[in-house]
Amino acid sequence: MAQDNLFHQPALADEVADLMREVVPGVIIDATFGGGGHSRRLIAEFGADVEIIAIDRDPEAVANAVALGITAVQGNFGDLARIVAPLIEGPPSGILFDFGVSSRQLDTPKRGFSYHREGPLDMRMGPDARLTAAEIVNEWPIPDLAGVLRRYGEEPMADRIAAAIAAARPIETTSQLSTVIAEAMPAARRRAGHPARRVFQALRIAVNDELTAVTAGLDQAIQLLQSGGRVVAISYHSLEDRIVKTRFAAGATGCVCPPGLPVCGCGRAAELRLLTRKPIRARSEEVAANRRARSAKLRAAEKVAA
Numbered sequence: 001m002a003q004d005n006l007f008h009q010p011a012l013a014d015e016v017a018d019l020m021r022e023v024v025p026g027v028i029i030d031a032t033f034g035g036g037g038h039s040r041r042l043i044a045e046f047g048a049d050v051e052i053i054a055i056d057r058d059p060e061a062v063a064n065a066v067a068l069g070i071t072a073v074q075g076n077f078g079d080l081a082r083i084v085a086p087l088i089e090g091p092p093s094g095i096l097f098d099f100g101v102s103s104r105q106l107d108t109p110k111r112g113f114s115y116h117r118e119g120p121l122d123m124r125m126g127p128d129a130r131l132t133a134a135e136i137v138n139e140w141p142i143p144d145l146a147g148v149l150r151r152y153g154e155e156p157m158a159d160r161i162a163a164a165i166a167a168a169r170p171i172e173t174t175s176q177l178s179t180v181i182a183e184a185m186p187a188a189r190r191r192a193g194h195p196a197r198r199v200f201q202a203l204r205i206a207v208n209d210e211l212t213a214v215t216a217g218l219d220q221a222i223q224l225l226q227s228g229g230r231v232v233a234i235s236y237h238s239l240e241d242r243i244v245k246t247r248f249a250a251g252a253t254g255c256v257c258p259p260g261l262p263v264c265g266c267g268r269a270a271e272l273r274l275l276t277r278k279p280i281r282a283r284s285e286e287v288a289a290n291r292r293a294r295s296a297k298l299r300a301a302e303k304v305a306a
């Protein structure tokens, strides 16, 4: 099956296939189908032994899956359980999350995701998003805007940038916003990476309420999986990775009674076995061929029998 690398080149595809090998034959939910790079890799490797169910917020990604004859649903993986309920007869054996945006989304100017391309301040991954970036940029009070930049962009100059944005309203395009941000920065910051990177990340996360979906999607994935099933999650920034790491660690924690108690009083049992103590990173050859892979961190866990 040909790779549609123009749409999106998947990160850590070999590692995903290796981790899913143990759960094949079975049903694997690709909760972030995008260009289908990971699913295509799984199908190429496992053939008819794997049945893929695809989910994406973006109608274009869903159309990709349908064109490949894959069962696909447009929706938010924050509603994973509800979305897959009518599609599966039993619990799935694998669930994959490859968070964030696809290269196609970033590279399409009218989607407004990129500070490198002139476009409207949109940034919605799909029609279910209730906000646009323009609403946050032009309508939110300065303290709320600064809060988003601090929380989701980890932007140290959030207050200063929020004030500069408010002073420049209305801001209509990605390049106008980018210029306002750059001009609000001291020269030293302008030399250290693109000055708009953190702000664009923050707006995108807020528009799509991404971290709420990551938290809910992981919880539901762990609930849904069959015992012995595997969940694999690829993150691209520390906010996502922290949620995955914390959720997996909590799931892998068993009895918390003080040592020496004759019988367990807490009744707590681990629901997960960690498959990655440290996140898996892309090898240097992969990073050389796919720059996006440099920030990818993969964590995986296996559901243990209840």
Ligand SMILES: C[S@@+](CC[C@H](N)C(=O)[O-])C[C@H]1O[C@@H](n2cnc3c(N)ncnc32)[C@H](O)[C@@H]1O
Binding pocket: 008, 009, 010, 011, 031, 032, 033, 034, 035, 036, 037, 038, 039, 055, 056, 057, 058, 061, 075, 076, 077, 078, 098, 099, 100, 101, 102, 103, 125, 210, 213, 214
């Ligand atoms: C990094 S891309 C996935 C690329 C894909 N693995 C591939 O190989 O082509 C992330 C995709 O997840 C989708 N997405 C992000 N958050 C989502 C959510 N909460 N629910 C459903 N899809 C989401 C985006 O629309 C995007 O298509």
